[in-house]
Amino acid sequence: MATRFSSFVRCILYIYSFSTFLCLHAHEARETTESYHLHHTHTVQVSSLIPSSTCTASTKGPKREASLTVIHKYGPCFQSNKDQLLVLNHTELLLQDQSRVNSIHSMFSNNSDGNKLRESQATTISAKSGLPIGDGNYVVTVSLGTPKTNQTLAFDTGSDLTWAQCKPCAGQCYKQVDPIFDPSKSTSYTNISCPTPLCTQLTSTTGSPRQCSNSKCVYRVDYGDGSFTTGYFSKERLTIISDAVDNFIFGCGQDNEGLFNGIAGLLGLGRGQVSLVKQTAQKYSQFFSYCLPSTTSSTGYLTLGKDSEISSSLKFTPMLTLSQRQSFYGLNLTGISVGGQRLSIPTSVFSTAGTIIDSGTVITRLPPTAYNALRTTFRQMMRNYPMISSSDPLFDTCYDLSKSQSVSIPNISFFFGGGVSLDLNKVGILYVLGQTEACLAFAGNTDPRNITIFGNEQQKGLEVVYDVVGERIGFRPGGCS
CATH class of the missing domain: 2.40.70.10 (Acid Proteases)
Structure with a gap:
């Protein structure tokens, strides 16, 4: 009888210990998910995406x-x-x-x-x-x-x-x-x-x-x-x-x-x-x-002009020259990440045609392979929001945010030569076409041989520094926002 009772107690203790393990594991997994979500997404109020009528x-x-x-x-x-x-x-x-x-x-x-x-x-x-x-x-x-x-x-x-x-x-x-x-x-x-x-x-x-x-x-x-x-x-x-x-x-x-x-x-x-x-x-x-x-x-x-001391938070990447169009400022773009995940894009995809940074182009244009990888991963991470057909033919990844007070946007980072990683400002990821329509603010080139253009939508809120003599371009987050 005592043996049966002790076996019963051991069984109860085992079940309790296993349940505790499952709960702790679930709690740790939830903490890990929340931590990942915190560090690799931007949560913003939908109303903040709409420009104000006052300066x-x-x-x-x-x-x-x-x-x-x-x-x-x-x-x-x-x-x-x-x-x-x-x-x-x-x-x-x-x-x-x-x-x-x-x-x-x-x-x-x-x-x-x-x-x-x-x-x-x-x-x-x-x-x-x-x-x-x-x-x-x-x-x-x-x-x-x-x-x-x-x-x-x-x-x-x-x-x-x-x-x-x-x-x-x-x-x-x-x-x-x-x-x-x-x-x-x-x-x-x-x-x-x-x-x-x-x-x-x-x-x-x-x-x-x-x-x-x-x-x-x-x-x-x-x-x-x-x-x-x-x-x-x-x-x-x-x-x-x-x-x-x-x-x-x-x-x-x-x-x-x-x-x-x-x-x-x-x-x-x-x-x-x-x-x-x-x-x-x-x-x-x-x-x-x-x-x-x-x-x-x-x-x-x-x-x-420049200050006597350059901010230590600036990240500089080599400035490149396009051999036939030397007025433009060239960059060595090597990769992209979405939500903390580095996309599987060969560096040759970017180096085939090269990259310029341009203050006058609005929407960043990427090689077709790079854009497709970016779009696919972005859509997966935005699956909780209803997709809609765009009101503009340039965009193919748009969302109806009318029923959302806030939106969690995956962080997007660009990687440049010299080991520079640049986290884009949250305002440079979605392009708002109306009160409730927001689209992925990138587009793909039709030809992989067309040059990549790093546009002004993705430069918003960043300090961008051009050191022509030093042959380098610098980036610093939070420059004016």
Whole structure:
């Protein structure tokens, strides 16, 4: 009897111990899952994905003399929107974006060396103008002339020539927020004469088809969407906050047509000799940084020059030069992870065509193989949210968030040469098309030979640093958000 009883007790103790083990194991598994979820997803309120109707200025960023405020052209921080001059139309914006991408891809499709990248040789870069922009989204305000006249310009790392609309608008000028620059009222303005060696150099480096008109040096830039600007190569005082740059070469636009509505022109931040970066090399050492605002209703910054000490939180990757299109800034993209999982993408998928970082392209374009892997894993991790057909043909992975107060978005990281891993800001993962429709903010190239473009949607909220002399590009999270 005692033996039976002790066996019964042992049985009860075994069952209890096993149950305790299962409970502890389940608890540990739950803790592991919660910890993984915490570290590899972004949980955000759906309402925070919708831009506000009021402008909120960022308190972050450098407080230096040559630091300009960056705003989105279609947000409440842009003055013209008070008069409802510009309204964000996603369909139009994304069509313009596709035109820009097509233009960039066409540039590299003719390269005889297969679009290969090589380490940059900053001292031997010849000037070539990038011609992809149709409508810049991010703008800054600088001043031209003496006395100063404020001009709101879209800035573009893929273009070299800075230009602004000028009176008397001998051809055609579109509507802009600021008064159109009048060179006749500036004591520091001069035309560049023609024919002269300087004019010949400028027209050859920008691809202008003609040189002279009434002994004045003429430029013309045609963009990928059919927009164009033409006018006179000129010299003028450019003022960046309180820093004056004398004899700055720019295009004084007399006939400007296309999709530039609202802005005064373009600020070229490319690598060609006529770009702002090259023209101010002695003053700012070919060093600049920017942080694109997290939403259209907030602000960021564009800063020229560097601090005496560079932040230790910056991660630098080598800057590459595209051998035939040296105005662009190249990167060595090596991989992508989603939700902490490194995707099985051979590095050759990225190296075949190469990668550029571009402030003017909105949606990042990836090689087909890379995009398919990203999309598949992202969909698996977002399976708790209902997928819907996109209202825009660019996107194929969209979600209806109307019944959700918050959404858990898988973290996405990019890996670059030099061992750099970059966690994208949560605002750069989903592109919100409406009050309840949010789409994966990436797209695949149709041809694996097309160059990869790291677009501005994925750069939002990051400080991006360009050290041209040091041949490197840096990233720092939380730059202006």
